[in-house]
Amino acid sequence: MRPSQPLATLARRLLILMLFAGLSLVSACNEDAQDSPGKAESAPAQAPAAEPPAPDPLRNPALAQEKAPDHFRVQLDTTRGKIILAVERAWSPMGADRFYNLVTIGFFDEIAVFRVIENFMAQFGIHGDPGVSRVWQRATIKDDPVVESNTRGTLSFAKTGRPHSRTTQIFINFKDNTNLDGMGFSPFARVVEGMDVVDEIYKVGEGRPRGPGPNQNRIQTMGNAFLEKNFPKLDYIKGARIVD
8 A cells, every 4th residue: 555645745855854964964074074183184393403502612712713902901800809901912912812812701700819929920820610621721822922021010821841832821920020031921911900909819829749829730620619628718810801
């Protein structure tokens, strides 16, 4: 027995509605699948690599090779007070250039005046960080002719008995030490303000084993920690800067 016409028409409409509902459901599912993250999605971009640190001339003497001005002044701030130096490049060109570079890279920050002999001189220039000292020990400069005499208040680089052995150690003459001229010690600067401060620097004496002061090899290998523990009365250069 066939269904009546109204029932057949109603059945066809119901099938059509179900068909459209099914297509809508499939389409919605497909859209959801496209919007959801899946294996085909690209990975997030990686952060750019950090730039390497800038080269440090304090640990690479080859980077501290600037030519000094013909004339310049340097202020030393010490535990005793302020000292002003006038540098004359014509007196000792290689020495002036080395001193200029040491000042500009901050080499003289927190370094001890470790060899101070009454009525002779005050010596400084070993860095408080043994790693820095080690690289500069090998960074020698050539000798300069002695143009100016080692009179009171002048500064010269220390050296060994070998030619071209100057590195970073410097001394200030307490008095006229003209006998040093014939030994090749070439002054490059003079104290123009604060010689009274220089005179007050703690007189620790000659270094061991010849005197009571610190052994230079121990300073080189152990740095300021060794000096602070064993020689607490030493004076220090707190910093150096070019002022003119």
